[in-house]
C-alpha cells in the first residue's frame with residue numbers, strides 16, 4: 001500500500017488526456033467552489049455554469065415537494081472488493097478507483113434501466129461541520145457527502161463516452177453526519193496520510209464500498225449533472241435518505257489532505273463542493289412515502305438555517 005504507482009498514474013493521465021473536457025475529467029474530479037481564503041481553484045477556471053443547462057447539480061431536496069413513485073425498484077448493489085485499485089489525490093478530492101473493465105462491481109434496479117459499473121468514489125466536505133455536502137435536504141447541509149460514480153457500460157463503450165450522454169452515469173450520494181466512528185471508513189482514513197499531496201497515488205487493492213452505504217433502502221432520485229467541469233447533464237442521481245455516521249477525527253483526516261503538491265505552499269483540501277443549482281422543471285422522486293413530520297431521525301442535525309461560507 002506504499003509508494004507512488006507510476007504505472008497507475010500514467011494510466012490516469014491517459015484517461016485525463018483522452019477526455020474532451022477542457023479541465024479535469026468530470027466525475028473523476030470532485031467539485032469545487034471559491035473558498036474564503038483562496039483564489040479560484042484551477043478546476044473552476046473554466047465556466048462555472050452551462051449556458052442553457054436545465055438539469056444541473058447539486059440541488060436542494062425539498063422533502064415535501066418530492067413525489068413518491070411506487071414503481072421505483074429497490075437499488076441492488078453488487079461490489080467485488082478485489083476490483084478496488086488505488087487512492088488518488090487529484091488535487092480536488094481523493095478518489096478511490098476501481099477496475100471497470102468488466103461487470104464485477106455493478107448496480108442495477110432503482111430508477112435505472114441498465115446496469116451500471118462502478119468507476120470510482122470520492123467525497124466532498126467542509127472546513128467545519130456546518131457545511132460540506134453538495135446536496136442539501138430542506139436547505140440543511142451535512143458536513144460531508146460521498147459520491148459513488150457508475151457508468152452505463154451496456155449502452156456505451158467507454159466511461160468517457162458515457163460522460164457525454166443523458167443516461168451515461170449513475171451516482172449514489174450518501175450524506176455523512178457527525179456521530180460514532182465508522183469502522184468501514186476507518187480503513188480508508190488510515191490510508192489518507194499517504195496521499196496527502198496532490199497527484200499522489202497509492203495502491204488500495206481490496207475494499208468493498210458497500211460498507212459505506214446506510215442499511216435503509218430509501219432514496220430520492222432526479223436527473224442531474226456532474227458537479228465538476230465539464231458539468232455534463234449525464235447523471236441519474238440516487239441520493240440515500242439516511243446518512244451514515246462518522247466521527248470528528250475521521251472528518252479531520254479528510255481536512256488534513258492538501259489541494260497542493262509537495263513543495264508548494266500548503267492549502268488544505270476543504271470546501272470542495274459546488275454551490276446549489278436551480279431545480280428548474282424537475283421533479284425529485286422518492287422510493288418511500290413521505291413521513292416528513294414523523295421521520296425526525298432521518299433529518300439532518302443542526303439548528304437554524306445554516307449558511308455557507
Ligand SMILES: [Zn+2]
Nearest residue numbers: 030031147227
Ligand atoms: Zn462528487
